[in-house]
Amino acid sequence: MKKYLRVLSNTWEEMVTYRLNFVMWRVRTVLQFLTMYFLWLALIPKGTILFGYSQTLMLTYILGTSILSAVVLSTRTHEIGEHIYRGDLSIFLIRPINYFLYWFSRDVGDKLFNISFSVVEIMILLFLLKPPIFLQTEIIFIALAILATALAVVLYFLFGAILGMLGFWSPDVWAPRFILFILLQFFAGSLFPLDILPKSLYEAFQLTPFPYLLYFPLKIYLGQLPFSTISTGFLIDVIWILIIALFLQFIWHKGLRLYTAVGR
Amino acid sequence: MAVISVSHLQKYYQLHQKEPGFSGSVKSLFYRKYYDAKAVNDISFAIEEGELVGFIGPNGAGKTTTLKCLSGLLYPTSGNVFVLGYTPFDRNNAFLKQISLVMGQKNQLWWDLPAMESFLLNKEIYEISDAQFKKTLKELTELLDISDVLNVQVRKLSLGQRMKCELIAALIHSPKVLFLDEPTIGLDVVMQKNLRDFIRSYNQKYKATILLTSHYMQDVRELCKRVIIIDHGKILYDGLLSDIVKRYTKNKFLTIELEEDIGREKLEKLGKVTNYQFPKVSLAVPKALSNKIAATLLDSFPVTDLNIEEPQIEAIIRDVFSKQ
Structure with missing residues (x-):
């Protein structure tokens, strides 16, 4: 699939031309990380345990979300809605290329760029802050965490693509995305691990797709989930992916029939 | 196919x-x-x-x-x-x-x-x-x-x-x-x-x-x-x-240059005068008769120059649309 690799490399090159934009985005991410880092550092002094988390585990969790956000939450799908509404979709419909794989390739390009920066940042932060870090040694947990991350990438892409489909009907594609982003910050566990919430609320959350974006892969890495929970988690995760993928396909076909290829 | x-x-x-x-x-x-x-x-x-x-x-x-x-x-x-x-x-x-x-x-x-x-x-x-x-x-x-x-x-x-x-x-x-x-x-x-x-x-x-x-x-x-x-x-x-x-043009256009101002009326007998600004005159004439009329003009009028033109395609197409 050389065409998708080419899309990926073009995306990469394009990002280089918008360096300043990108650097600002990274600064924002680092600042967010530092805020959460120092907050939890103050809340859990060395040797104490809060909400079942030692300082080491909590700081690893916060560091982990920072890396995982670069992998899972960096995306280009926010451009889909406008792309469709403005009629740029036409360019793809008349070529032998899959529209979703095109955007997924752009996503991957974007992610690789973000990850490479994220890794360097983390190295620097580790060097400066010398935080206590929990290193998982069990291969099985690492492998399952990677698998869960891969599913999270797909899940988040599908979310973004579905919101993009709004472009067939309305130019207002930005507001719904903003709300999703706020929800994600909270429900996916990017600010704090979800299991510090009341048990009933926590269990209800497990049925939504959100925890599977960040919280689930991280908890697997930390080795804090029993295998029974991991397997139920994967099951719910996959069911959500299937539901959303089918729904995406449904509205895509519905949208295409309405599509008027405006703006010539 | x-x-x-x-x-x-x-x-x-x-x-x-x-x-x-x-x-x-x-x-x-x-x-x-x-x-x-x-x-x-x-x-x-x-x-x-x-x-x-x-x-x-x-x-x-x-x-x-x-x-x-x-x-x-x-x-x-x-x-x-x-x-x-x-x-x-x-x-x-x-x-x-x-x-x-x-x-x-x-x-x-x-x-x-x-x-x-x-x-x-x-x-x-x-x-x-x-x-x-x-x-x-x-x-x-x-x-x-x-x-x-x-x-x-x-x-x-x-x-x-x-x-x-x-x-x-x-x-x-x-x-x-x-x-x-x-x-x-x-x-x-x-x-x-x-x-x-x-x-x-x-x-x-x-x-x-x-x-x-x-x-x-x-x-x-x-x-x-x-x-x-x-x-x-x-x-x-x-x-x-x-x-x-061929199908939509009924007229051709004759543009002539006159030696003396002979007046519009004489020419009206030959075709529709669309423009009379001495010495230049334009006439719309039926397509089939255009050659004959051109000959008559040259023979019996003080004409120094004569041009036969097809109408512009733009004009024909405007015609087609306006007939709708």
């Missing part, structure tokens, strides 16, 4: 009416009155391989909508469309590899990258071999005379250069069927001519079937033997451009 065949194609757009002003906007949030806009209303035609056909009509006549149906962008409301034996809306890869749609105002080039990157992406999209890609690229850049700017960021190119690059991107896979929607829009006269020359040679060189829409009659007159005239979603005329002249 015809490369393009369209039978009883209809495409309606659902539009909603909005009353003007803020209250109208609020009202339209809750209640919308929909109506069908008949962009294309039952048209049929067929185009053979290698033909270069002009598709003309005023704004909103349904030209672009038809092209979009032919290239698979739009789902027809009813009727059948076949291009190269495929149903366009299925968007079969084998079909897509053989067609191209060039829209004068739509960019496919990556704005922040050199045009070459977009060409290379298309090379992969259409799965063109290295040798074939090199060959086609060389031919196209020579035809369009643009080889020097391929590695410059697209946004730094002039409009003309960008249009040429857009064309290369649209043709790099040597499509057999080409839909050109207003290809010369916004270009200066020199560029328009270059582009026309290019389209003509592309048609001849690759035996490509080309359907083109344009507002500029000159595009059509210079390129197309056959034209399809469309208005309000209906075909008004489909045939040779030369025939339309």
